[in-house]
Amino acid sequence: MRPAAARASAILGAILLALVLFAAVAAPLIAPYKPTAIELRQRLLPPAWEAAGSSRHLLGTDNVGRDLFSRIVWGARISLSVGLAAASLGAVIGGTLGLCAGYFGGAVDAVISWLIEVQLAFPFTLFAIFLLAAFGGGFLPVVGVLALATWVNYARVVRGQAMSLRSQDFILAAQSVGVGPARLLRRYLLPAVLPSIVVVGSFSAAQAILTEAALSFLGVGVDPTIPSWGAMLNLGRNYLQTAWWMAIFPGIAIAITVLGINLLGDWLGTRLDPRAG
Amino acid sequence: MTAPLLDVSGLTIRFGATLAVDDISFTLGEGEAIGIVGESGSGKSATILAALRLHPASTTITGMLAFRGQDITQLSPDALRDLRGGQIAMIFQDPLTAFNPLMRIGKQIAEVLTRHRGLSRQAADAEAIRLLAQVGITEPARRARQYPHEFSGGMRQRVMIAQALAGDPALLIADEPTTALDPTVQAEIVRLIASLRRARGMGLIWVTHDLALMAGIVDRVLVMKSGRIVEDAAVDDLYRAPRHPYTRTLLAAVSRGIGP
Amino acid sequence: MKDIFVRYGQRAALAGIDFAVGAGETVAVIGESGCGKSTLGRALLGLQPVAAGRVMFKGEDLATLPAATLRHRRRLMQMMFQDPQASLNPRMRIGETLAEPLVVHHLATWRTARTMVAEMLNRVGLSPAHAGRYPHEFSGGQRQRIAIARAMIAGPELVVADEPLSALDVTLQGQILDLLASLQQERALTYVFISHDLPVVRHLAGRVSVMLGGRIVEQGAPAELFAKPAHPYTAALCDAVPIADPRIARAKLLEKQPESHEGQPAPDACPFSVRCPHARPICIEAMPGLRSIAAGRQAACWLHEEPA
Numbered sequence: 001m002r003p004a005a006a007r008a009s010a011i012l013g014a015i016l017l018a019l020v021l022f023a024a025v026a027a028p029l030i031a032p033y034k035p036t037a038i039e040l041r042q043r044l045l046p047p048a049w050e051a052a053g054s055s056r057h058l059l060g061t062d063n064v065g066r067d068l069f070s071r072i073v074w075g076a077r078i079s080l081s082v083g084l085a086a087a088s089l090g091a092v093i094g095g096t097l098g099l100c101a102g103y104f105g106g107a108v109d110a111v112i113s114w115l116i117e118v119q120l121a122f123p124f125t126l127f128a129i130f131l132l133a134a135f136g137g138g139f140l141p142v143v144g145v146l147a148l149a150t151w152v153n154y155a156r157v158v159r160g161q162a163m164s165l166r167s168q169d170f171i172l173a174a175q176s177v178g179v180g181p182a183r184l185l186r187r188y189l190l191p192a193v194l195p196s197i198v199v200v201g202s203f204s205a206a207q208a209i210l211t212e213a214a215l216s217f218l219g220v221g222v223d224p225t226i227p228s229w230g231a232m233l234n235l236g237r238n239y240l241q242t243a244w245w246m247a248i249f250p251g252i253a254i255a256i257t258v259l260g261i262n263l264l265g266d267w268l269g270t271r272l273d274p275r276a277g
Numbered sequence: 278m279t280a281p282l283l284d285v286s287g288l289t290i291r292f293g294a295t296l297a298v299d300d301i302s303f304t305l306g307e308g309e310a311i312g313i314v315g316e317s318g319s320g321k322s323a324t325i326l327a328a329l330r331l332h333p334a335s336t337t338i339t340g341m342l343a344f345r346g347q348d349i350t351q352l353s354p355d356a357l358r359d360l361r362g363g364q365i366a367m368i369f370q371d372p373l374t375a376f377n378p379l380m381r382i383g384k385q386i387a388e389v390l391t392r393h394r395g396l397s398r399q400a401a402d403a404e405a406i407r408l409l410a411q412v413g414i415t416e417p418a419r420r421a422r423q424y425p426h427e428f429s430g431g432m433r434q435r436v437m438i439a440q441a442l443a444g445d446p447a448l449l450i451a452d453e454p455t456t457a458l459d460p461t462v463q464a465e466i467v468r469l470i471a472s473l474r475r476a477r478g479m480g481l482i483w484v485t486h487d488l489a490l491m492a493g494i495v496d497r498v499l500v501m502k503s504g505r506i507v508e509d510a511a512v513d514d515l516y517r518a519p520r521h522p523y524t525r526t527l528l529a530a531v532s533r534g535i536g537p
Numbered sequence: 538m539k540d541i542f543v544r545y546g547q548r549a550a551l552a553g554i555d556f557a558v559g560a561g562e563t564v565a566v567i568g569e570s571g572c573g574k575s576t577l578g579r580a581l582l583g584l585q586p587v588a589a590g591r592v593m594f595k596g597e598d599l600a601t602l603p604a605a606t607l608r609h610r611r612r613l614m615q616m617m618f619q620d621p622q623a624s625l626n627p628r629m630r631i632g633e634t635l636a637e638p639l640v641v642h643h644l645a646t647w648r649t650a651r652t653m654v655a656e657m658l659n660r661v662g663l664s665p666a667h668a669g670r671y672p673h674e675f676s677g678g679q680r681q682r683i684a685i686a687r688a689m690i691a692g693p694e695l696v697v698a699d700e701p702l703s704a705l706d707v708t709l710q711g712q713i714l715d716l717l718a719s720l721q722q723e724r725a726l727t728y729v730f731i732s733h734d735l736p737v738v739r740h741l742a743g744r745v746s747v748m749l750g751g752r753i754v755e756q757g758a759p760a761e762l763f764a765k766p767a768h769p770y771t772a773a774l775c776d777a778v779p780i781a782d783p784r785i786a787r788a789k790l791l792e793k794q795p796e797s798h799e800g801q802p803a804p805d806a807c808p809f810s811v812r813c814p815h816a817r818p819i820c821i822e823a824m825p826g827l828r829s830i831a832a833g834r835q836a837a838c839w840l841h842e843e844p845a
């Protein structure tokens with residue numbers, strides 16, 4: 001992609017993400033209603049620009065009269081925090097395991113590689129559903145499960161990089177000075193693989209948000225009373241014919257967020273390319 | 278009177294704000310060999326890159342640089358392409374990066390032959406093999422079918438020389454061609470270039486930072502420092518009675534041989 | 538003192554090496570690419586696993602030491618790597634790189650190391666202000682000085698220098714050599730110099746070992762070794778050194794050269810057998826051991842073996 005086009009799409013991504021971030025942070029200020037405020041007399045109102053709509057509910061209401069706009073704005077918090085938490089936890093797990101596998105090699109690598117293979121061979125979503133159904137939904141279990149889903153992405157990339165780095169002269173030189181493995185991993189290898197982790201992280205965050213939506217959609221996500229976009233999608237699918245806005249708007253919100261993250265991540269990936277740096 | 282092989286007059290080269298070459302002038306006669314010696318940053322590489330206009334477009338080059346009477350700075354792109362690899366050939370320090378790793382050696386040499394000598398494909402392939410033999414590569418027919426990475430450093434340098442010779446050049450420019458090589462291989466390459474030059478009557482410009490290396494192969498030496506030529510003398514005079522203090526420093530730093 | 542016998546892998550990178558260095562000596566290991574001299578350097582410091590034989594440092598077999606003890610011993614034996622840029626962590630400021638050996642060996646804390654780092658920078662001809670910079674901000678010569686500083690800062694007894702001059706212009710080479718020589722005087726260091734550049738080695742080394750194809754083919758004091766080489770390969774190396782006298786150089790270029798054969802020598806053969814002007818049939822069959830041919834001189838060549 002030509003630099004100008006690449007920059008333009010990165011800026012677009014940044015704008016989209018900023019929008020979502022703003023919504024999440026400013027939710028208490030910009031949401032006209034509480035996301036859980038039920039008002040049965042206002043139920044199933046279409047968006048304000050429709051004939052039957054009301055200017056008091058910009059995007060309409062859901063089946064129990066909760067304002068959709070408020071719920072979407074508050075939902076940004078959930079999605080972003082889930083995405084960030086899952087990506088971070090995945091990064092910590094995957095990055096650490098990948099570094100150890102790549103640096104130590106031998107038995108350590110064998111075990112970790114086997115774990116990676118196993119996970120990749122697994123139909124993960126199924127497993128996630130099973131886990132969550134067993135433990136119930138909720139924020140922490142979902143984040144945990146999502147981190148489990150994404151750690152492999154980090155681990156593979158980091159392992160490969162660590163393996164090629166470990167035979168390089170500056171590692172050998174540090175070893176000859178007497179630097180121990182702990183410091184070698186932390187101060188030599190980690191900074192070198194960090195750009196890759198960031199890039200994988202951005203995509204993992206997007207993946208986590210989508211998966212959370214899917215899990216909520218299937219009913220095993222975070223608490224359905226908390227307005228997660230996925231839960232809203234789940235709720236809305238029963239009303240697609242009658243109240244399309246209940247599903248479409250959360251869907252758009254998810255799409256915007258994921259698109260923003262991917263565009264930004266793409267750009268980050270080219271910028272942080274270790275071969276250029 | 279025929280024009281000299283290379284006539285440089287008032288050459289100045291700037292990279293942005295940096296002055297790499299500062300108003301230098303020298304001439305090279307047909308079949309003459311000169312050595313340009315200087316440390317990193319002396320401007321020696323910049324000078325010879327200008328001979329083939331290999332600098333990026335952002336470089337400012339003023340002054341005159343003429344090959345057999347033709348001003349190189351004024352040549353059209355087509356004429357320039359004819360010159361490069363044809364009448365003026367250049368060999369570099371790192372043979373590995375000078376070749377296309379995905380193309381067989383024989384084919385890469387043959388390309389030069391078809392381009393500059395108008396040979397047919399078959400003739401070019403045969404000539405390529407002949408050239409490889411000329412530069413001392415054994416089993417040239419087999420080796421011509423190999424890829425660059427299958428050759429050792431010294432061998433690759435020979436192949437680069439073969440490719441340079443393919444265009445039947447009147448002038449060969451060598452930019453630190455032996456710096457990365459082992460001493461025995463180094464000696465072989467120097468010997469090879471010297472004998473090829475004698476056989477073909479080529480002009481030669483040898484760029485290095487090591488005065489001892491070029492002692493036997495050149496007729497004249499240019500000493501460069503900070504973009505200027507500080508001494509320009511016949512080789513015997515320079516080594517016996519260097520006039521500029523910097524030349525003396527360089528001479529002191531190199532070996533006077535070893536052994537019996 | 539070290540006795541080494543290293544064999545690495547099927548095709549031996551080092552084969553049957555007996556190599557000893559006494560305290561305070563300067564020993565040079567010379568040879569061309571692929572002869573195994575860098576491998577030997579690394580093996581001396583325990584950075585290269587040894588397939589057979591022992592590497593002993595001050596009476597201790599490096600291979601038998603537990604990892605933590607080995608790391609501790611490293612303070613006493615340091616290495617300067619061939620490419621100074623590649624041997625420095627590009628993401629660490631050099632102040633930290635230089636402080637690291639001190640901290641790792643408990644000679645200072647990160648805080649107190651600063652003065653020692655400044656002293657060391659001064660000693661190698663750089664300024665303490667440079668401590669805040671990254672490796673890529675320095676010139677080649679400066680990076681070499683940084684590599685020296687890092688090797689010396691923790692107070693080693695043995696320093697293995699792998700081609701310390703090959704990346705430098707000739708004028709810089711002299712300066713770096715002087716620095717290394719003065720450091721040796723000052724600190725009573727033992728040097729092992731690895732190089733393919735004979736003239737450099739001649740002035741510094743008390744003893745020279747010539748390596749080819751993973752073996753030591755000749756050893757001795759430099760003056761005699763270069764004046765009267767016992768092994769044909771050493772003679773070839775001496776012959777290849779450029780001479781800064783145009784008339785002699787020109788005459789040499791016109792000399793007839795022996796046919797240079799391509800191809801690998803057979804596994805047990807003398808590694809020089811393909812190029813040697815004195816090669817005999819026996820040279821292709823087997824390689825003789827290193828044998829003493831005069832006081833302080835050894836060579837591994839059938840020319841010096843007693844006729845069978």
